[in-house]
Amino acid sequence: MIDRFLTEKIKAKLFKGKAIILTGARQIGKTTLLKSFFGSDEEVLWLNGDEVDVQELFSTISATRLKAIFGQKKIIVIDEAQRIKDIGLRLKLITDSIPEVQLIATGSSAFELANHINEPLTGRKWEYKMFPISFSEMVQHHGLLEEKRLIPHRLVYGYYPDVIVNQGNEVELLKQLSDSYLYKDILAWEQIQKPDKLLKLLQALAFQVGSQVSFNELGQLCGLDSKTVEKYIVLLEQTYVIFRLSSFSRNLRNELKNSKKIYFYDNGIRNAVIANFNQIENRADVGALWENFVVSERIKFLNYSDKWVNYWYWRTKEQKEIDWVEEANGQLTAFEFKWSALAKAKLPQLFLKTYPNSQFKVISKENIDEFLL
Structure with a gap:
């Protein structure tokens, strides 16, 4: 167990x-x-x-x-x-x-x-x-080396308990989870009249993981007005399917101040929504899968370890961007998430100039334990 x-x-x-x-x-x-x-x-x-x-x-x-x-x-x-x-x-x-x-x-x-x-x-x-099982809980269960080896598997199938303990049946179980349980509480709410539109919205969010979202654009994709889109997103957050990440801004006029990114609490559910269980070697969205994985696992880690920090992403109107900015005890640390340790990443000079005492780290699958343990 x-x-x-x-x-x-x-x-x-x-x-x-x-x-x-x-x-x-x-x-x-x-x-x-x-x-x-x-x-x-x-x-x-x-x-x-x-x-x-x-x-x-x-x-x-x-x-x-x-x-x-x-x-x-x-x-x-x-x-x-x-x-x-x-x-x-x-x-x-x-x-x-x-x-x-x-x-x-x-x-x-x-x-x-x-x-x-x-x-x-x-x-x-x-x-x-409580969240789906976490990376750190699995490390405690069978060791860091074993869990790091399984990261490609987790990117596709996620961390729901039944999915973890029933290897070989992941796709079937995730389909059941997404069909039978994912929307149960939302659809029971009397004002949800268009479940097909809700599914379209979820699919649109799944395809935009790690990107800024616009309620107006999402509404056009799904055939909903922007207020209904926002209402559905709030409900999806409150049933622990997705969560929002706000943008960081303090000093610059061209920093985006009210933009949002949306992530799924579980990669497996995200992939079930778009019915794509291809292995990562055959996917064009491995970067989005990795970002969703790292962000959701960091949320779990911070909650379970009782660490009191603030967190955001950062972006300017000129599309300079940082995946994750964290503040603890007055110290800002910027993080970039790269699936490959060979991928190059550097802190935007504008961010460093504006926040000169900030630190910078790149998180890849090779050093993920530094971020999640």
């Missing part, structure tokens, strides 16, 4: 008087993680928010009835809690009325769960975001 970094963090917060909220995409191992240290423990009550009777149970629940339902259970796990109406108020009721119980709620879509828990659970919760 592949150990997940969040396991020990969550264990350390048990019975500390607060609810534990675990969010992340469907099928990335949230329930598996919890069962790894609870198992079939008789003191644990598992409830699934996808089930109608569980949703109905919480619709008009009282503290007295909750105590009767929980009985002698010490740990209450509510899976897919975003499916339960007014979940924040229900969780608050449990934490306030039954403080001896450890409450854990998981969710696969932030647009319901986060919006409905933040105010009711202020000061009453620990929150953790």
Whole structure:
């Protein structure tokens, strides 16, 4: 079994008087993680928010009835809690009325769960975001050399747990993931009337990984207005399919100040969206695959290691660009991502002149451990 970094963090917060909220995409191992240290423990009550009777149970629940339902259970796990109406108020009721119980709620879509828990659970919760398995978790599992050898495989198939443990069935599993789970929470939202347009938008985003995106241009490609494009992108972010990277600007007039790039949390899902599982030796988009991989893995690393940094990309109107700019403790470091260590890269002189104390590093597959471990 592949150990997940969040396991020990969550264990350390048990019975500390607060609810534990675990969010992340469907099928990335949230329930598996919890069962790894609870198992079939008789003191644990598992409830699934996808089930109608569980949703109905919480619709008009009282503290007295909750105590009767929980009985002698010490740990209450509510899976897919975003499916339960007014979940924040229900969780608050449990934490306030039954403080001896450890409450854990998981969710696969932030647009319901986060919006409905933040105010009711202020000061009453620990929150953790979970991602597909990370490069660093796999290094811990079977060593750095082995995982670096598998990077070409990861660029194509990604890091979803089922995909990793079922070698030879990657394409079938990714098709199932993208068809059955990827859009489930979004399409359940009543205002999504055109799922075909949503898929077109995702495909357009997949083809533009690592490039600036324009809502107007995306709308023209997909047959949607720019406001609907932005709304769909927000929903895709909140269901942990994609994320945005903002541009860095402080001093120059010609720095792009409000532009965005969009990346996928998982390379395998990105490739499933465009139905391209060719190996990297036969692909023209290896640069985009590498950039998406490195950026998403850095996001995982920063989250799991509790490093407090700001990050952006940088570009000017004259198309001078840096893939990743990071600021930690007042120090700026610029990074360029190159699949081959032989590819030449240098820091744009304009950036160096404007931010003279900044550092510069090139990240390739040969030195990826310096960036992700």
